[in-house]
Amino acid sequence: MPRATDDPCHELTDSPDNPASSDDNGWAIWPRMEPARVIGGHDVRRRYRLVLLVADLVMIAVALTLATLFRFWLPLKTTPGDLNRLLVPTLPWIGLGWMLALYLGGAYRHRRWGAGLEEYRQVANATVIYVLTIGLGAYLFEYPLSRGFLAILFAISAPLLCLGRLLARRALQHLRSAGRYCTRTLVAGDPGPVADLIGVLRRETWLGYAPVGVATHATGVNEVAGATVVGSPDDILSALQAARAGTVIFTTGSVHRGRDFNEMARTLERHHAEMVVVPALSEISAQRIAVTPVGGLPLMHVGKPQAERSLRYTKRLFDIAASGVLLVLFSPLLLVVSLAIRGQDGGSVLFRQMRVGRGGEPFALLKFRSMVMNAELLRRTELEDQNEVDGQLFKIKDDPRITKLGRFIRRYSIDELPQLVNVLRGEMSLVGPRPALPEEVAGYASHVRRRLDVRPGMTGLWQVSGRSDLSWDDAVRLDLYYVDNWSLLQDIVILFRTVRAVFQASGAY
Numbered sequence: 001m002p003r004a005t006d007d008p009c010h011e012l013t014d015s016p017d018n019p020a021s022s023d024d025n026g027w028a029i030w031p032r033m034e035p036a037r038v039i040g041g042h043d044v045r046r047r048y049r050l051v052l053l054v055a056d057l058v059m060i061a062v063a064l065t066l067a068t069l070f071r072f073w074l075p076l077k078t079t080p081g082d083l084n085r086l087l088v089p090t091l092p093w094i095g096l097g098w099m100l101a102l103y104l105g106g107a108y109r110h111r112r113w114g115a116g117l118e119e120y121r122q123v124a125n126a127t128v129i130y131v132l133t134i135g136l137g138a139y140l141f142e143y144p145l146s147r148g149f150l151a152i153l154f155a156i157s158a159p160l161l162c163l164g165r166l167l168a169r170r171a172l173q174h175l176r177s178a179g180r181y182c183t184r185t186l187v188a189g190d191p192g193p194v195a196d197l198i199g200v201l202r203r204e205t206w207l208g209y210a211p212v213g214v215a216t217h218a219t220g221v222n223e224v225a226g227a228t229v230v231g232s233p234d235d236i237l238s239a240l241q242a243a244r245a246g247t248v249i250f251t252t253g254s255v256h257r258g259r260d261f262n263e264m265a266r267t268l269e270r271h272h273a274e275m276v277v278v279p280a281l282s283e284i285s286a287q288r289i290a291v292t293p294v295g296g297l298p299l300m301h302v303g304k305p306q307a308e309r310s311l312r313y314t315k316r317l318f319d320i321a322a323s324g325v326l327l328v329l330f331s332p333l334l335l336v337v338s339l340a341i342r343g344q345d346g347g348s349v350l351f352r353q354m355r356v357g358r359g360g361e362p363f364a365l366l367k368f369r370s371m372v373m374n375a376e377l378l379r380r381t382e383l384e385d386q387n388e389v390d391g392q393l394f395k396i397k398d399d400p401r402i403t404k405l406g407r408f409i410r411r412y413s414i415d416e417l418p419q420l421v422n423v424l425r426g427e428m429s430l431v432g433p434r435p436a437l438p439e440e441v442a443g444y445a446s447h448v449r450r451r452l453d454v455r456p457g458m459t460g461l462w463q464v465s466g467r468s469d470l471s472w473d474d475a476v477r478l479d480l481y482y483v484d485n486w487s488l489l490q491d492i493v494i495l496f497r498t499v500r501a502v503f504q505a506s507g508a509y
């Protein structure tokens with residue numbers, strides 16, 4: 001398990017051995033950074049906004065160029081001379097109007113940077129609306145703009161712009177994970193929720209929040225999850241100054257009344273500090289929440305959990321089609337690994353283990369065998385004192401039963417590819433909660449049994465959020481969030497994130 005001190009953002013504490021400092025905007029200055037690279041928070045935003053502007057300009061230029069070239073190659077009636085006379089002079093104006101459309105569509109608001117799908121949605125929506133507007137304007141004003149050009153531009157523009165944003169985001173997240181430009185953050189609330197949040201921020205360093213202080217109403221508490229208590233939420237400004245933070249994150253228990261949040265927002269705005277609120281409904285996705293203002297009060301309507309919806313035909317058809325295609329694509333790799341395992345010791349290629357599926361039904365989970373033949377003789381009780389995770393999970397980073405080949409296929413999750421057969425059978429899904437052992441299920445608390453409402457998955461939120469590095473409580477929290485907030489789009493996003501997690505081989509053992 002990674003120690004808290006392995007987190008670069010976590011090391012942003014003030015001590016003689018580690019003199020972290022911050023600028024006037026509260027952006028953490030990483031001690032290892034060269035002085036020439038230390039810049040303020042607003043400078044970071046301006047520079048990153050400039051990066052986005054350049055990325056968008058490049059992608060717009062590429063889209064216009066490709067659409068023009070493809071239009072030129074199409075065997076249509078318009079001659080190249082007509083194309084140059086009518087189309088080429090309008091390209092710069094189309095590009096400038098495009099940038100304006102992105103700006104008006106909110107594509108350069110810093111609150112959307114670095115996480116979530118909203119940034120891509122804004123870029124795609126603004127782009128589609130703009131291209132359609134160009135087409136409608138050309139029709140209404142009878143401007144002879146090529147329909148083939150517009151059709152090609154419509155098809156390639158949004159993906160190209162989203163690709164540019166993705167590359168910029170990856171660069172920003174890489175810098176944040178390296179401890180650069182992390183915002184010194186004050187976390188306010190009750191000790192329990194504060195500790196949970198600090199754990200997430202230290203694990204997900206790419207978010208860019210470095211917890212350096214805690215503000216809590218609890219008495220007799222000097223430290224929470226390694227962060228020093230610097231004050232109370234009732235006097236948030238003094239606590240903010242004591243932590244020299246630029247951002248305050250409020251969790252459960254940080255205020256006595258809901259209206260206090262608005263007062264704090266006005267106070268923090270005057271002092272140029274960012275305010276973030278983790279609501280009590282944090283385990284409910286935004287797609288299930290609708291806000292209706294009634295009598296000056298925002299009433300939140302929460303949709304029902306999505307476990308039942310995830311069992312409909314859409315998810316199952318997606319699983320069948322995708323697993324079938326993947327089995328065909330990976331068939332050469334499956335053959336090579338099978339021969340390697342058999343040639344290693346002459347033992348069985350597959351390992352079958354009883355797991356608990358949907359509704360508590362047991363099934364035989366398939367894996368490539370990665371342990372020695374007599375692994376079952378080395379009972380778990382003999383290795384219990386070496387367990388490196390808590391709760392119902394059992395993991396040993398340097399398990400003596402794993403073969404040399406087994407370590408390789410485990411590191412890159414190749415040993416789990418036979419589970420595609422489980423998916424085709426309907427025993428598993430491509431995405432879902434982690435398939436549990438019968439003895440784990442026997443020890444479940446009542447609320448944890450909701451994990452069994454859907455098919456277990458080859459991957460899931462637990463896989464892309466730390467794998468074996470997750471604690472039991474974090475794994476349960478992620479699984480229950482998935483069960484209650486399922487969507488097909490989320491499944492697709494998790495599958496793409498799984499590819500990256502597998503190649504990084506983080507938390508796999």
